[in-house]
Amino acid sequence: MSVRELVVLGTASQVPTRHRNHNGYLLRWDGEGILFDPGEGTQRQMLRAGVAAHDLNRICVTHFHGDHSLGLAGVIQRINLDRVPHEVTAHYPRSGQRFFNRLRYATAYRETVELVEAPVSADGVIAEPGGYTLEARKLSHPVESYGYRLIEPDGRRMLPDRLAAHGIKGPDVGHLQREGVLGGVSLDDVSETRRGQRFAFVMDTRLCDGVYALAEGCDLLVIESTFLDEDEQLAVEHGHLTSGQAARVARDAGVRHLVLTHFSQRYSEPDAFEQQARAAGFEGELTVAHDLQRVPVPKRR
Numbered sequence: 001m002s003v004r005e006l007v008v009l010g011t012a013s014q015v016p017t018r019h020r021n022h023n024g025y026l027l028r029w030d031g032e033g034i035l036f037d038p039g040e041g042t043q044r045q046m047l048r049a050g051v052a053a054h055d056l057n058r059i060c061v062t063h064f065h066g067d068h069s070l071g072l073a074g075v076i077q078r079i080n081l082d083r084v085p086h087e088v089t090a091h092y093p094r095s096g097q098r099f100f101n102r103l104r105y106a107t108a109y110r111e112t113v114e115l116v117e118a119p120v121s122a123d124g125v126i127a128e129p130g131g132y133t134l135e136a137r138k139l140s141h142p143v144e145s146y147g148y149r150l151i152e153p154d155g156r157r158m159l160p161d162r163l164a165a166h167g168i169k170g171p172d173v174g175h176l177q178r179e180g181v182l183g184g185v186s187l188d189d190v191s192e193t194r195r196g197q198r199f200a201f202v203m204d205t206r207l208c209d210g211v212y213a214l215a216e217g218c219d220l221l222v223i224e225s226t227f228l229d230e231d232e233q234l235a236v237e238h239g240h241l242t243s244g245q246a247a248r249v250a251r252d253a254g255v256r257h258l259v260l261t262h263f264s265q266r267y268s269e270p271d272a273f274e275q276q277a278r279a280a281g282f283e284g285e286l287t288v289a290h291d292l293q294r295v296p297v298p299k300r301r
Contacts, residue, residue, distance in 0.1 A: 002030040004197070004297035006222060006259065008289045009038075009045035013226050013240075013262045014067055021045050021291050022067045023262060025222060026055070027199060029150065030131065034058045035075065036148070036201050036222075042071030043078055049292050053082040058127075058134075061092035062203040063145035064099040073106040080112045087114040091126055091136070093144045094119035120146050123210070132196075137214050139205035141239040147203065147214045152196030162190040197297060203262060206239050207249070215253035219298045222289075223249070224262035229276050231266075247277035250284065256298045258282055261289040 009024030016022050022039025026046075033055040035042075046052070056079060061069050069092075079088055092100050097119060104115070120126055120136045127134040132152050139145040158173065166185045168176060176182040176190070200214040202223040215221050226240035235242050241249075243260060250258040260273050267273075270288045277286055287295055 003028050004030065006220065006295040006297070007049050007051060008259075008261065008291060008293040008295065009042055009049060009051070011261045011263060011289045011291055012039075012067065013224070013264050015265055016041065017265050019291070020263065020265075022071065023203070024071060025201065025261075026051050027150070027201075028055070029199075032057045032129075032131075034060060034150075036060045037062055037068040037203060038071035038075050039067045040070040043074040045291065046075075053078045054084050056084065056088055057086065059088065059090045060134075060148045060201070061090070061096075061100075062139070062147060062201070063093060063141060063143050064096035065143065065204065068203060069099065069103065072100070072103040076104055076115065077107070077109045079115070080109055083112045087116055089116040089118050089127065091118050091120055091134075091148070093146055094121040095144045135214075137210035139202070139210045140208040141204045141206070145204055147205070147210060148201045149214045149218075150199040152198070154196045155194040156187060156191040157194040158191045166190060194300060197300065199297065204239055205241065206236060207241065207245055211241075211249055212253060215249050215255055217253065218250075218255045220257045220259065220295070221250055221253070221255045222259045222261060225260035225273055225277075226262050226264050228267065228272055231264075243273040243276040244280040247280035247282040247286075251280065251282045255282075255284055257285040257287070257295070259287045259289050259295055 005028050007026040010021030012020035021041045023037040024042040025036040027034045126136050132150050135149040136146045180187045198218045199220045200218045223246045225243040225246045227235040227242045229242045229244040273288045
């Protein structure tokens with residue numbers, strides 16, 4: 001059975017706290033696992049969350065600040081130690097190639113797995129592995145940063161009442177789906193478009209065009225909410241978002257489920273993030289993330 005869920009490995013910004021590990025997020029998408037921004041301690045958080053190195057097919061790094069990438073060394077070495085039987089692809093800003101190289105070869109180890117380096121240098125599609133398209137969009141942060149967006153192609157939903165009205169049943173349904181027409185009845189006559197699901201991952205950034213483009217129409221949006229609204233000036237200065245800003249993006253983009261994360265150590269209580277997000281007008285499903293949480297991708301409409 002296919003599983004689509006977000007496994008939250010860490011939610012702290014800049015430094016870990018007693019209750020929050022550095023960043024780390026695994027998206028399970030059917031049979032594939034995409035690891036986003038593995039900060040320090042990610043390997044241990046994977047163990048606590050029941051995530052194995054074999055679950056990883058792709059690694060996406062938004063930028064090379066430590067809280068988003070220092071865990072790369074351990075994760076890459078664990079992939080090789082466990083002899084993961086498939087290749088793993090790594091996406092990251094091309095401008096940070098020297099940092100990726102240092103982390104990949106931070107210490108001596110035996111390489112047993114093909115790690116495909118696929119750096120990102122511009123907006124657009126970066127992978128089409130089958131079943132989804134992966135896009136990147138540039139964000140606004142003191143160092144070059146990219147957000148990622150996964151888009152499932154639209155499909156078709158068969159309508160039983162229309163099939164019955166045309167007397168189509170059994171193997172003929174499959175024939176119609178494959179061929180697009182059966183005895184003068186077209187696929188459009190007995191089905192409707194089933195919109196593909198969309199997921200976006202937006203980390204360290206100010207408000208910018210890339211944020212809105214990534215969030216547009218998402219079923220699940222994971223977005224940084226480093227500061228509360230009263231500290232908006234700090235957010236602008238350091239290249240971050242507030243809870244209200246993130247929620248307004250989600251509201252305007254038609255997001256179904258909003259996940260706020262990447263919280264500053266200055267805040268000890270999460271309730272204010274939810275309160276400010278609701279005050280900003282977001283009415284969809286809302287999660288203020290905590291470590292080791294699992295968030296399902298909403299079911300199709």
